[in-house]
Amino acid sequence: MTTRTHDDAIESGERRLNRQDAKTLALSALGGALEFYDFVIFVFFATVVGALFFPADMPDWLRLVQTFGIFAAGYLARPLGGIVMAHFGDLLGRKRMFMFSILLMSVPTLIMGLLPTYASIGIAAPLLLLLMRVCQGAAIGGEAPGAWVFVTEHVPSRHIGLACGTLSMGLVLGILIGSVVASLLSATFSDQQIHDWAWRLPFIFGGLLGLVTLYLRRYLHETPVFAEMQARKTLAAELPVKKVITEHRGAVVLSMLVTWVLTGAIVVTVLMMPTLLQSPSIGIDRATALNANTIALVFTLIGCVVSGRMGDRFGDGPVFSLFSFGLGVSFIFFFVSVHYTTEYLVPLYALSGFFVGIVGLVPAIAVKSFPAEVRFSGLSFSYNVAYAIFGGATPLALSLALARWSYAPAYYVALLGVLGMLIGIYLIYSGASRGSAESR
Numbered sequence: 001m002t003t004r005t006h007d008d009a010i011e012s013g014e015r016r017l018n019r020q021d022a023k024t025l026a027l028s029a030l031g032g033a034l035e036f037y038d039f040v041i042f043v044f045f046a047t048v049v050g051a052l053f054f055p056a057d058m059p060d061w062l063r064l065v066q067t068f069g070i071f072a073a074g075y076l077a078r079p080l081g082g083i084v085m086a087h088f089g090d091l092l093g094r095k096r097m098f099m100f101s102i103l104l105m106s107v108p109t110l111i112m113g114l115l116p117t118y119a120s121i122g123i124a125a126p127l128l129l130l131l132m133r134v135c136q137g138a139a140i141g142g143e144a145p146g147a148w149v150f151v152t153e154h155v156p157s158r159h160i161g162l163a164c165g166t167l168s169m170g171l172v173l174g175i176l177i178g179s180v181v182a183s184l185l186s187a188t189f190s191d192q193q194i195h196d197w198a199w200r201l202p203f204i205f206g207g208l209l210g211l212v213t214l215y216l217r218r219y220l221h222e223t224p225v226f227a228e229m230q231a232r233k234t235l236a237a238e239l240p241v242k243k244v245i246t247e248h249r250g251a252v253v254l255s256m257l258v259t260w261v262l263t264g265a266i267v268v269t270v271l272m273m274p275t276l277l278q279s280p281s282i283g284i285d286r287a288t289a290l291n292a293n294t295i296a297l298v299f300t301l302i303g304c305v306v307s308g309r310m311g312d313r314f315g316d317g318p319v320f321s322l323f324s325f326g327l328g329v330s331f332i333f334f335f336v337s338v339h340y341t342t343e344y345l346v347p348l349y350a351l352s353g354f355f356v357g358i359v360g361l362v363p364a365i366a367v368k369s370f371p372a373e374v375r376f377s378g379l380s381f382s383y384n385v386a387y388a389i390f391g392g393a394t395p396l397a398l399s400l401a402l403a404r405w406s407y408a409p410a411y412y413v414a415l416l417g418v419l420g421m422l423i424g425i426y427l428i429y430s431g432a433s434r435g436s437a438e439s440r
Contacts, residue, residue: 024154025163027216029170032147034213035102036174037181038109038206039140042133043071043271044182044290047278048199052117053126068272068395070130074137076392081138082145082384083241083377097146097376099214105139106210108132113203144171145380148363153372158312160368165308165360169301172359175270176297181205182274183290191286244370244378251369255382257423258362261324263391264416265356268409269331270297272395273349281406282338284345292345296353303357311361320365321424323358328417330355335410358420365427 042049050067058066081104112132118125147167155163181202189198244252270293276282277289284292303323310319334348363379370378394412401408 021155021159025151025166028147028151029167029173031102031213031216032143032167032170033173033177034206034209035105035140035143036171037177038105038174038210039074039136040175040271041109041178041181041202041206042074042112042136044178044274045199045202046071046275048195049129051195052119052199053129054118065396065399066126068399070126070133072392072395073130074133074140076388077134077137078141078384079381079388080141082141082380084138084142097142099218101139101143101146102210102214105136105143106207106214108135108139109203109210110207113200113205113207141384142380144363145383146376147171148367149376149379152364152367153375161308161311161316161361161364162305163308164362164364164367165305165311165357168308168360168363169304172270172297172300172304172356175266176294176301178202179274179290179294179297183287183294186287186290241374241377241381244374244381248370248374248378251366251378252382254369254423255366255379256386257419258320258365259383259386260390261416261420261423262359262362263387263394264413265327265359267391267394268398268413269327269352269356270300272398272409276402276409277338279402281402284338284342288342288345292349295346296349296356299350299353300356300359303354304360305357306354306360307357308360308364311364315428316361316365316368317424317427317429319424320358320361320427321421323355323361324417324420324424327352327355327358327420328414331413331417332410335413336407339406 046067050063053070054063054066109132112129115128115132116125148164151163151167152160185194185198185201273296274286274289274293277284277292278286307319307323330348330352334344334352337344337348363383366379366382367375398408398412405411
């Protein structure tokens with residue numbers, strides 16, 4: 001009879017999470033929260049930014065479309081930034097790119113808080129805002145995939161779902177921090193004060209947080225998987241993204257589809273909703289909309305960890321189907337009801353927020369699809385291209401669709417719920433539901 005060694009147990013993912021794993025997860029999640037705050041704070045002040053950076057005589061609907069257009073530009077820049085950083089992450093190391101993305105995010109955020117408005121410099125104001133948003137998009141393009149790869153290559157393979165869920169919780173925490181900051185500003189300053197100068201504070205605060213994040217990540221170590229590949233000289237011999245496209249098309253398609261579901265959950269249900277709730281067709285005041293969004297985000301934090309842990313326990317397929325169904329149904333009830341009454345605003349939004357926690361399972365499915373030597377490039381390419389297409393186009397498309405269909409966001413999220421259930425069924429019957437990352 002063969003006796004299994006400790007190394008065998010580690011390689012198969014049977015060891016428990018240790019203190020170093022917990023430290024890596026905590027620092028990665030906290031750093032991701034601070035960086036993601038920088039990226040999303042823009043959307044919480046979209047109405048104010050639109051009024052300040054575009055002509056005063058522009059129609060409200062066109063100003064909203066243009067503002068969300070600049071927001072979308074950040075998503076469109078993600079693939080280029082993600083592919084470049086992932087390329088060097090697969091060749092030079094995960095940690096180096098993990099650090100660089102912080103710098104590329106924090107400086108533009110700080111500059112955005114200091115930019116002169118349209119009244120001061122005319123058309124140059126929105127152009128400079130657009131440039132800073134593009135830099136932010138390039139940074140976040142490398143941050144999220146890099147963070148997911150970083151943590152999953154540190155923890156045992158049987159805890160990949162929990163690791164991705166915890167890190168996704170950190171990214172959502174960044175959105176929550178943005179929502180809390182926006183709520184505090186609304187409670188502390190008058191609308192006129194926010195319009196005049198207070199809107200700048202969250203951006204300046206975010207830029208300074210970037211320096212804190214950079215300092216925190218000094219304490220992280222290169223992943224054992226990359227260090228081993230480097231020692232064995234098994235790094236990709238050609239362009240990693242070329243190998244991804246030519247040899248791993250199935251993994252790319254799967255990763256892009258689950259990312260599409262993720263974009264609907266985050267962009268529509270979380271990021272756009274405070275602005276949509278304040279629209280004339282619904283008419284909820286700013287403070288109430290932001291407070292409800294904050295509560296929903298708290299439940300999303302819980303949902304991220306629950307979905308990731310359940311994926312480890314029951315398989316990715318069944319859990320992805322369950323959360324997709326829950327997201328589609330709960331959001332329909334929530335969005336339709338707010339057109340008639342605010343009585344159920346908070347509980348229904350909180351329920352939808354919990355099922356937005358499906359985003360904790362998405363990276364676990366995607367990261368398991370690619371071998372280690374091209375994992376960063378594969379995940380980054382798939383995730384960022386899909387996010388650029390679906391995340392970037394969604395705010396613009398729904399803003400235009402709302403002029404004809406008042407329930408357009410609900411229809412869209414419901415459609416993605418059906419797509420998510422089909423993906424879950426595919427994972428179950430393809431045998432990938434309980435798969436783990438290759439070549440660990």
